[in-house]
Amino acid sequence: MSESSPEERLRALHFLRRVQARHLEETDQWIATEEQRAAEHARRRPPPATPDWALERGERAKPKAIHTSLCWNEFFMQGITREQAIEALTRGGVPACPTCEPDKELGVLD
Known part of the structure; x- marks a missing residue:
C-alpha cells in the first residue's frame, strides 16, 4: 500500500471538514427546533398556582x-x-x- 501525497491528505482533510461542518449545522438546526418546541410547551402550561x-x-x-x-x-x-x-x-x-x-x-x- 502506497502512502498518499501531501496534496491528497490535504484534500481529504478539507473534505472531512466540510462533512463535519454540515453535521454541525444540522445539529444546530435540531437544537433550535427543540428549543422552539420547549418554548411553545412552556407557553401552553398554566402558570404555577400561588401558594396559600x-x-x-x-x-x-x-x-x-x-x-x-x-x-x-x-x-x-x-x-x-x-x-x-x-x-x-x-x-x-x-x-x-x-x-x-x-x-x-x-x-x-x-
Whole structure:
C-alpha cells in the first residue's frame, strides 16, 4: 500500500471538514427546533398556582414575616405549607404580617 501525497491528505482533510461542518449545522438546526418546541410547551402550561402561605425573608435570608397569598410577592417570599406557616408562627418566632393577618386565618392567635 502506497502512502498518499501531501496534496491528497490535504484534500481529504478539507473534505472531512466540510462533512463535519454540515453535521454541525444540522445539529444546530435540531437544537433550535427543540428549543422552539420547549418554548411553545412552556407557553401552553398554566402558570404555577400561588401558594396559600408565604415566608418573607429579610436581610441575610432571615425569616421576616408569614403572609397569606393576598400578600404574595415572588421576589421576596417563598411558598410554604400550612404546617410550615403554623410552625413558624408558633415555634419559630416569625411574626405574622399585620396586613394580611395569617395568624387569624390559621387560627393561631397569641
